[in-house]
Amino acid sequence: MDEKHESDFLNRLLKAKNKRQRIFLKKTANVVFNSVLGMAIKEKESLQPNQFTPSKRTTKTTRLNEKELLQQTKNEAEEILAETFHQSEKMYQEVQQDIAAAKEEIKLKKKQSIEQYDKEKVEADKITRKAELHAKKILASAHFKSEQLEEEISLKKAVYHQEIDRELEKLVKEKEWFEQYQEQVQESMDRKEKVLFYETRKKIEQEHLEKAALQNKVDYLKALNAKRKINSYRIGLMIFGCTVVMSVLLAGLRYSTPLFTFIITCLAFVIACLAFVVVYINLVDGKNEKKIKGIGFQNASLIEKNKELIDTIEDLEKDIKQLIDEKIQLERTKRQSQDNIEFLKIMQADLKQSEINRRILESENAALRKHLISEEAIE
Incomplete structure (x- = not known):
């Protein structure tokens, strides 16, 4: 029962860590995407007032600039994702270390509880024997x-x-x-x-x-x-x-x-x-x-x-x-x-x-x- 309880506790802890990690990555990706998209929109708006009569060349240059900007944004996003993955990996390692420490602590507490249980069992056996003797005496007295x-x-x-x-x-x-x-x-x-x-x-x-x-x-x-x-x-x-x-x-x-x-x-x-x-x-x-x-x-x-x-x-x-x-x-x-x-x-x-x-x-x-x-x- 204690081992099952311990495994359930560890599984719940891992699930909670993974859930927090996924939420963190999702929020980070949304933030990066929103920031890149906002920068692209701002650059596009800054270029539009200067071009009153766009030509094919200007349109092509704009497309190239957008591609470069997107590529740059993509690279920045990949870097941010890599950094985020590195941080999540680091957090995962910390979680593993916490789990290991929790396992050790649980084992120690389990050992202590077993020892306490043995002591209590011995004490209970002593009390039971005393109670049995006292009950026998009471029954003998009651019978008499x-x-x-x-x-x-x-x-x-x-x-x-x-x-x-x-x-x-x-x-x-x-x-x-x-x-x-x-x-x-x-x-x-x-x-x-x-x-x-x-x-x-x-x-x-x-x-x-x-x-x-x-x-x-x-x-x-x-x-x-x-x-x-x-x-x-x-x-x-x-x-x-x-x-x-x-x-x-x-x-x-x-x-x-x-x-x-x-x-x-x-x-x-x-x-x-x-x-x-x-x-x-x-x-x-x-x-x-x-x-x-x-x-x-x-x-x-x-x-x-x-x-x-x-x-x-x-x-x-x-x-x-x-x-x-x-x-x-x-x-x-x-x-x-x-x-x-x-x-x-x-x-x-x-x-x-x-x-x-x-x-x-x-x-x-x-x-x-x-x-x-x-x-x-x-x-």
Whole structure:
């Protein structure tokens, strides 16, 4: 490559010298020709004013003078060309000498550059060997550190797995405990529902029985009252009849006889007995009325109790609804807790995988950095 470059440089130099020489000769010839032509024209013009009537002899003399002048001009031009050629030859010799000096200088520079190249090559070999040794040391250190990092990652992975297992075991235990708690709460709610149902049913049945018993008493007392009224009416009729008979007897029999007296006495006794019966019936009726009023009061109180029982039943229904809502909320909480546990498991698996990927990427990045550092050191 250097020899080719040198030959190209010399060829360009010769071409430039030849081009300059041709341009110089061309300019010189043009100058000589123009100067000779100008001199000839001036001489011709100087001869023309003196010849007003040219003759053949004068024309011939003029032609001879022109030929001589042209010959002289030609000779002068040849001399100038010879001088120019001599100068160009001298310039060519100088160019050859410059080319030879340039060749020597190029050879010297080439030799110096080769020596410098050899020195630089030796120095580069030394630097390369040092870089290779340094790169080997760096690679060995990187390999050692990567092994240490892999061991640390494996240890941390094992610890992380243990922690995850403990957390999962804890979550499983919490789930079992929560399921047991839910079962207990469910059983308690079922028991409460059954107890409330049976208590409500028992109270309702007792209320119906009490109402039926009171209604039976009221019906019985009403029947007794109706019977009393009928008996009182009959006894009143009997008293009225006895009084009429006794009045008739007293009015018809003006003379008293023992039989008449006995009959009157018997009628008076019967009337007194019937009056006593009427009084007794009325007294019993008063007691029955009191009983009826008492039963009515009990019935009213029972109605109040029934209202209170209805309110209690409504409260119990509200409590049952609340228990059902709590049961639904408990089921939602159970499902939510199960979803949270499943989500936590998925998140733990993702975290585990992301941690492993991060560790792998860190180790790969560390190895890549070390490799790039070693390549830069080699370069």
